[in-house]
Amino acid sequence: MGYTKEQLNILWHKRSSFCLSDGIPCSEIDAVIQDAIGKAVEIARLRETQEDVCIWNVCFLDYGEGAYWETKCGDAYQFEGTLSENDYNYCPKCGKKILEVLPQPSEEE
DSSP: OOOOHHHHHHHHHHHHHHHHHHOOOHHHHHHHHHHHHHHHHHHHHHHHHHHHEEEEEEEEOGGGOOEEEEETTSOEEOOSSOTGGGTOOBOTTTOOEEEEEOOOOOTTO
């Protein structure tokens, strides 16, 4: 379950009442709250990063005919060479910085 920043703030400030009423050591509650805050910050950073880039997935054509790229913003491009060889650093459609995702090699290779 995820918590909003406001919910985490309330938990942090009311933690002493939890400790006293439930007999749970404050250090355990502090650890849980700190872990939740850390995860919330990590998720926020990931969302922010994904919003700042356009993800380009490379797709290979059959019979060794080359490759093309499908973009997060819904376009597709094909050209000779790599993105960097063609000076593609920003998506021409949405204008965001390109994050190229290459396929993982299979275990057979």
